[in-house]
Amino acid sequence: MTAPTTMQWLRTAVDRVAVGSSRLALHSARRTAQRARTAFQRSRGWVGDSKNTADKLLRLALLLGAAALTRKIGTKIGMWAYHRLESGAWSWLLWATAITWTIAAYRTGRDDWTPKGTAPADEEPAEDQPDTDEPETATESAPAGPPLPTIADLRVSLAKVGTPHAHVAVLATDLGTTPDRVREALDKQEIPVEPVRMQGRGTSTGVKGGPAAHPALTPRPADVAVVAAGQPGNNNSNNGYVLVPDHINPVRTHVVWRTAPTEPIKD
Structure with missing residues (x-):
């Protein structure tokens, strides 16, 4: 088997970066949606735990005020960062971001990549473990805390x-x-x-x-x-x-x- 030429390696690397970029974008979008959904559920639960109508209105007002303040602060920071980038003062940040994204996309584009927290589908448990480890393994896998209702x-x-x-x-x-x-x-x-x-x-x-x-x-x-x-x-x-x-x-x-x-x- 002959070693791949430089052009073949570059073509493979570009394809891998393209695949990894799409995976990173999709994974980031899913995590953002999950965090937004969790924040919404917690906010709704916090408002729902109010004792009466006045308490509920007060909590709603606090949430709306926090959302408006966060939006205002985020807009100010975004505009300030945009002007810094447009003026060229932060041109190095664009290069650093592009290089970091390319490296991350190249690593994500491999065939056996899986998101953090999930195991590969073809991963199988080890069969060479001695019998003395079975009780310890069962103890470690037992769920801790109150039972989870079905x-x-x-x-x-x-x-x-x-x-x-x-x-x-x-x-x-x-x-x-x-x-x-x-x-x-x-x-x-x-x-x-x-x-x-x-x-x-x-x-x-x-x-x-x-x-x-x-x-x-x-x-x-x-x-x-x-x-x-x-x-x-x-x-x-x-x-x-x-x-x-x-x-x-x-x-x-x-x-x-x-x-x-x-x-x-x-x-």
Whole structure:
């Protein structure tokens, strides 16, 4: 095999920089959108946690004021940087940026490149590890902290405590976990978290139930079949309730408290 000529190497390098540039641009756009979405969700949750209308209006005013101030400061800095570049005072910055981008694009353009935080698809676990390492590996891979609710747990808990809407804090208490883990589970399923009114508790951050519920929170026949057989409605085995399907309207589900846990549920 002969070594590639200079022109072949340059052509390959240019193609690699082009591929890497498109990957960098797409990756940067995704990270920016993700950060914007996270900031919006946190801002909406902060406003939704207000105790009354006056508190909510005050928090909205603070957010709008912070956004206006940030926009004004960003515009001033952008105009100042533009004039510095246009006058030639920062011409070295353009060269430095171009060189840095070219190097980063060349490294990103390789065939086995993956974004940070993700492993290659063809990566396989090592098979030569001794048996003595298995308990330690299992210990390291065990999740720490409160349990993360599954979508089935969320559906059952919403059917139990919803009026029909439910606050995040109420769902967390019912599931035996924390509000942050409930939010994480909802974000994972792309279920919107917004201010909802729960009877007897006022308005706070939560999820909608009933006809306005997200499709993922609609009761499933599989969930109803599990709990109707006498299994608990969530991970907490101390709850004495089951879900009974509505044969007239299959979309609805009735929550029935068990007076005697050992007795079967009768329709």
